[in-house]
Amino acid sequence: MTLADTRLSARPRAAATATPALKHGRHFLSIPGPSVIPDRVLAAMACAMPNIYEGELVERSESILAELPSIARTTTGVPFITVSNGHGAWEMALTNTLSRGDKVLVLESGRFAVGWGEMARVMGIEVEVLNARPRRAVDPAAVETRLREDRQHEIKAVLVVQIDTASSVCNDIAAIRAAITNAGHPALFMVDCIASLGCVPFEMDAWGVDVTVAGSQKGLMVPPGLAFCWAGPRAMEACQTAGLRTGYWDWRARSAEGQHYLRYCGTPPVSHLAALREALDMIAEEGLENVWARHAALARAVRAAVAVWSTPGGIEINVTEPSERSDAVTTVLTGSIDAARLRAVCEQRAGLTLGIAFAPNEGRAFRIGHMGHLNPPMILGTLGTIEAALIGMGAPIGGSGVAAAATSIAADLGAALVPGTDAPSFNP
Numbered sequence: 001m002t003l004a005d006t007r008l009s010a011r012p013r014a015a016a017t018a019t020p021a022l023k024h025g026r027h028f029l030s031i032p033g034p035s036v037i038p039d040r041v042l043a044a045m046a047c048a049m050p051n052i053y054e055g056e057l058v059e060r061s062e063s064i065l066a067e068l069p070s071i072a073r074t075t076t077g078v079p080f081i082t083v084s085n086g087h088g089a090w091e092m093a094l095t096n097t098l099s100r101g102d103k104v105l106v107l108e109s110g111r112f113a114v115g116w117g118e119m120a121r122v123m124g125i126e127v128e129v130l131n132a133r134p135r136r137a138v139d140p141a142a143v144e145t146r147l148r149e150d151r152q153h154e155i156k157a158v159l160v161v162q163i164d165t166a167s168s169v170c171n172d173i174a175a176i177r178a179a180i181t182n183a184g185h186p187a188l189f190m191v192d193c194i195a196s197l198g199c200v201p202f203e204m205d206a207w208g209v210d211v212t213v214a215g216s217q218k219g220l221m222v223p224p225g226l227a228f229c230w231a232g233p234r235a236m237e238a239c240q241t242a243g244l245r246t247g248y249w250d251w252r253a254r255s256a257e258g259q260h261y262l263r264y265c266g267t268p269p270v271s272h273l274a275a276l277r278e279a280l281d282m283i284a285e286e287g288l289e290n291v292w293a294r295h296a297a298l299a300r301a302v303r304a305a306v307a308v309w310s311t312p313g314g315i316e317i318n319v320t321e322p323s324e325r326s327d328a329v330t331t332v333l334t335g336s337i338d339a340a341r342l343r344a345v346c347e348q349r350a351g352l353t354l355g356i357a358f359a360p361n362e363g364r365a366f367r368i369g370h371m372g373h374l375n376p377p378m379i380l381g382t383l384g385t386i387e388a389a390l391i392g393m394g395a396p397i398g399g400s401g402v403a404a405a406a407t408s409i410a411a412d413l414g415a416a417l418v419p420g421t422d423a424p425s426f427n428p
């Protein structure tokens with residue numbers, strides 16, 4: 001075939017679908033990460049490659065490293081950026097603080113802390129799992145009891161997630177720290193904030209966290225590909241003797257004075273750093289506390305809707321204790337309603353992708369991600385589409401969750417509209 005033939009031949013294209021669907025607007029992704037990336041952040045990534053040894057790139061990178069501690073609310077934690085997903089940051093945290101044969105205590109509350117523990121086991125670390133109460137957060141009293149039993153202090157680290165993205169629980173990190181302290185136990189306290197940083201309050205210093213781990217693609221609004229560790233003073237000290245330390249992840253080399261290139265152990269992730277700079281600017285413009293308040297308001301709306309949809313044997317919020325429900329993701333059990341069909345209807349007919357459920361809820365739950373760059377039209381659109389799909393499927397629901405969500409959001413809009421503060425300035 002010649003080039004001319006190629007130009008003249010019709011462009012191969014899928015046949016139009018037989019039945020009309022309503023999905024042909026902007027597709028909406030409502031999974032708990034990656035979250036929606038702001039257009040500003042996407043645009044910032046479209047930059048030419050710079051000199052990686054000096055100039056603008058180095059300045060941008062140093063400005064990000066200077067700002068990251070404030071996001072985790074630490075003044076003593078040293079920030080590290082990994083060119084990886086969250087699993088890479090898990091490994092960075094473990095290699096820099098532990099030695100082969102050390103023991104860690106994993107606090108189960110869903111799927112993710114257990115996954116971190118499985119990674120530790122592969123590395124030659126002994127792993128004990130403190131099992132979760134079903135559909136509940138970690139019980140700090142159980143942590144204290146277990147640590148008191150460990151009189152020889154064989155447990156070198158306690159691993160927990162703040163928000164477990166499978167179950168949707170939010171663990172009380174301050175209470176778990178208090179349990180460790182009350183037990184008089186010296187274990188390092190390591191917290192996975194991959195699904196919670198930039199969504200809900202987290203106070204690394206005030207809560208006595210030794211290692212914080214996060215990823216770029218959830219609350220931080222940057223595409224997958226960057227992850228983070230913040231290492232507190234006790235973690236940096238453990239690094240001096242950690243037998244599992246490797247050349248690539250080594251905190252000591254990465255924090256050495258004056259060598260920017262070593263921060264990333266090689267070429268920096270140029271485009272992702274441009275994205276992160278923009279995302280951190282957006283968080284600063286909004287204010288971190290306001291970001292948390294927005295997540296709380298939108299999460300209240302989601303839970304209001306799900307509560308109204310709920311029926312015996314039908315829809316139900318997974319986490320049973322209301323104070324343990326996260327403001328970043330909601331796992332919805334579907335009972336007799338076919339969750340796979342609901343997701344398929346939303347995705348294929350209406351342009352909305354919902355999150356799948358993990359074990360033990362596969363096929364009988366779905367997840368709504370409500371983290372990151374999200375506002376009322378996005379969340380009400382998601383809830384309205386789910387409600388339409390449920391009605392269309394003939395699923396039993398208790399009433400209009402959308403009406404309840406709107407009422408919930410109205411209360412938060414009202415608070416923001418105190419005359420003279422947030423009133424729109426309109427001077428034609």
Ligand SMILES: *Cc1c(COP(=O)(O)O)cnc(C)c1O
Nearest residue numbers: 085086087112161165194195215
């Ligand atoms: C998403 C997530 C992870 C895994 O992050 P990856 O970037 O997929 O490796 C780990 N922990 C929690 C709590 C998460 O939500």
